[in-house]
Amino acid sequence: MNLELALPILIPLISGAVSVALWRSVRYQRILAVVATALLLAASVWLLRSTVDQGFLVMEMGSWPAPFSIVFVSDILSAIMIVLTGIIGLAIAIYSLASTPSGHEKFGYYPLMHLLLAGVSGSFLTGDIFNLFVWFEVMLLASFALLTLGGERAQMEGAIKYVTLNLFSSAIFLSAVGLLYGTVGTLNMADIAQKVASLEDAGMVTVVSMMFMVSFGIKAAAFPLFFWLPASYHTPQVAVSALFAGLLTKVGVYALYRVFTLIFTQDVEYTHTILLWAAALTMLTGVLGAAAQFEFRRILSFHIVSQIGYMILGLALFTPLAIIGGVFYIMHHIIVKTNLFLVSGITYRLLGSYELQDLGGVYKERPMLALLFLIPALSLAGIPPLSGFFAKFVVIRAGLEAEAYVITGIALLVGLLTLYSMIKIWAEVFWKETPEHTKSLSLLKGDMKKSHAWAYYVPVVGLAACTLYIGLNGQPIYELAEMAADQLMNPELYIEAVLGGAQQ
């Protein structure tokens, strides 16, 4: 029994339940949200430390031996993802204190946030394919409710598309799990990997792998399955947008990494080539979509899509260096993207709009805020010495070493276009004069209420510090990514750890 393996799931689940019990007292729910996410972060760091020290951590539910029970497994990649979940959870919990409208708080915003974090943590830790489906649904149901909280027209329209496509993806996932169970007769991922490798009917396995690719591709918002994302992510209140932007699509990317390094490696030539082209087109369409947008959060939403392409590119090249790059990219991206959404929320608080044409003049009145935008924005575009530079550098170097020149060229071009989008936001929101028609509404000159301002700024400053830390102190992070990639490229280690060598 490894306590540290259970805590990242138990903490949000229990605090979610307690939050529901404290339904009438929003004040205690707020305190609990911050305390619980801080505990989650502490537990996740503990998990990462023990995973680095001891290698794989495995917990068998009900003490049944491995292939028969549901297992929870932590390797370095899962532990990293859990730490990122902790960081984002804490940042969002603090930010929500100021930004969440009180109507949302009264209708269960905090319990849903805890439930979402529990679903995300569960997805990262489970070692059972059907259990993964269950955690996905936990996460989805919480996200559905968060997305529609408030009930405005745009939210309803966005939610219908979001709900439909995610349920469709779940149905494909479930069918694929059924077909896989029919083929190999087990649900434990390590056991599946072992049995798939010795299976003669390779065609069936490839069919199932494509179903998984489509299903996780929808969740990860990969080309051509991403349309639900820009239609819905800009509609809820900003803390929810930021939480989704940081974590949800990355769960899909994590699932792709898990199954396409552990289970479906029998026909890399075929599956990973499809992933490679999907990655290239994801990058391109995402960034071109962003170039056509003139709304702060819509631009950022399209950039999520384009960045997902880089992560899938790391997986698709399928060399050790590429996987390192992909893992590094995920770490960098989650922090940076959440931070950008949080900044957009502050400018909304100041100027009352997300439309670029209504915004302006922020640099003149709030130069520090402009700096706080510039750090994640330039990091997203990949300017040294920020975190994005190293992430892109590793992925592109891996592309060159694998002699995939066209894809690498696309990745470089997309970096340039990302910079264009960020400069567009910079010029419109920060440099331009405040337009006349928004001046009357503007809070730029006045003080934000003191009690609120810290809750807006602490998470943004903290995440910007993380970006700077990854950028200026890349070596330990790179080593961590290297260890994660080493485990991913040697799936027999994972199988050995879960099944304990007894199953032969």
Next chain:
Amino acid sequence: MESLMAYVVGILFAAAIYMMLRRSIVKLVIGLMILSNAANLLIFVVSGMTRGAPPLLPEGADAPLGIVADPLPQALILTAIVIAFGVLAFAVVLIRRAYEVVGTDDLDQMKDTDT
């Protein structure tokens, strides 16, 4: 029996997708319902159908005597049905709210957030 069930699964998937491609949001949700049923039935069929052999051990035996049904797919389907029930309950509330807010059930009128 299995090939007949395979056709049923196929027809259910086709019907679900046809319903989801209609413009009305009510039909969309009906499509989602059929889709989750199709997936459940698929699990049931591919994991092997056994007639009238519950997976119970006679008293004192360590292993089942003859062929028994695999209980695991049934557990999976039961879980999936519960999840689908919860999600669909949400979807029904969602389309009702959407109808109240937008004032139509036509998906073509709900393109404000598209790009």
